[in-house]
Amino acid sequence: MGPATEHPLRYALVNELHARPSPRLKAPSTCVFVAFKEPRDAANRDLARDMAHLSELVDRHGGPRPDPDESHYQGRLGRHDLKWESHTEFVTYMATTPGLPIRPFDPSAAAIFSEEWQKGAPGRRVAAVMVQIDTLPAHPQEALDRISDWFARDSLTAVWVLEEAAMIAGDFRIDADGWMRFAIFVRPDVGEGRIGRIVHRLVELETYRAMSMLALGRARGLSRRLNELEPRLSAIVEGMTDDDRAADAVLHDLLAVSAELEAQAVQHSFRFGATKAYEAIVMDRVSALRETRFMSRQMLTEFMRRRYQP
Known part of the structure; x- marks a missing residue:
């Protein structure tokens, strides 16, 4: 069969299925992740500025040049494997490295995303996540002792995921260096692809959680304005x-x-519509992790129901 029999988009659409694979990670390793969004009209932003910011990072570290027409990029930058994606309203950067910092969640692990470079981003940072991946200790209590030192007790979530292939812990708080922290402990027999998918779902959960809550300020402002209009409308009636x-x-x-x-x-319809879509993605990512309770600790679904969904 010749090219004349093929739909012009056939190959492009199939290739899109494989364009954004999850990283392949071993334990121990470290992942740092940032997402940037322009404050206003981000869906209509100048994509060339995003590409220029990516190119600046790649050039600094001597990585392969990105294709200016692509919406995703993967490349080796020194010790880091970098993954970049452009979305409707934001762009994301994920850098993974083998091993763990000497001090848990040391900000030096995120040195690839220097403060100077981040300040030069076209948008503003809406998510910054640091994930530590380690091997699950023989006794789960040891993992619990570690996370008790790393996270705030009142908001700590700790769950088994994927039929107890791994344990995820975090507190959804921002540390003094601006990072939200998560710890993942995986069983020794868990494959690199599965570890990468767990990390990918976790950083997506936080990114879409942040994006969905951008409407909160607008909702509060709109409520105040509607309350101001109510007596005026009553007086007219x-x-x-x-x-x-x-x-x-x-x-x-x-x-x-x-x-x-x-x-x-008109002013709020896009933001509120996006919020509903992002909220659905958040809950989908939680569901995809197939969590079960870890040593009587709070689950992700419980945290989301009590603190996020209201």
Whole structure:
């Protein structure tokens, strides 16, 4: 069969299935992850600026040059394996290295993403995650003792995932250096691909959690404005029974309120629609981990139900 029989998008669409593979990781290893989003109209941003920022990082570390027409990149930068992806509203960078820092969650592990380079990003940082992957101790209590020193007790989540192939722990707090921390302990027989998928789902969970909550400030501001409009609307309705008031004046006031409500709806519809979509992804990533309880500790689903979904 010749090229004339093929749909022009056939190969491109199949290749897209393999364009964003999860990293392959061994234990022990370290993953640092950042996501940047422009504060306004991020869906219509200049993608060339994102590519220039990626190219700057690659050039600093002597990695292979990215294709300016691609929305994803993978390359070796010194000791780091870098994975970059461009999404509708944000871009993500994931750098993984073998081994663990001498001090748990030492900020030096994220040196590839220097402060100077991050300040030069077209957008602002909406997620910054550090993940430590280690081998599960023979006695799970030892893992529990370690995470008790690393995370805040009141918000600690610790769960088995994927039929107890690994244990994930974190507290969804930002440390003094600006990183959200997660620890993963994997059984010795867990493969590199599976470890990579666990890490990928975890950083996606945090990224989409952050993106979904961007609407919170807008929701609060909108609630205040609606509360301000309510007495004004009530006064208009009450005034409709006043025979001394001209009908065209009442109509003018009603149209003014209606126009403002419509404007508010237009301004907020994209953000609120995106929030629903991102929230669905968050819960999908939690579900995909197939968690079970670890030594009576709080589960991800419980944390999400109590602290995130409200």
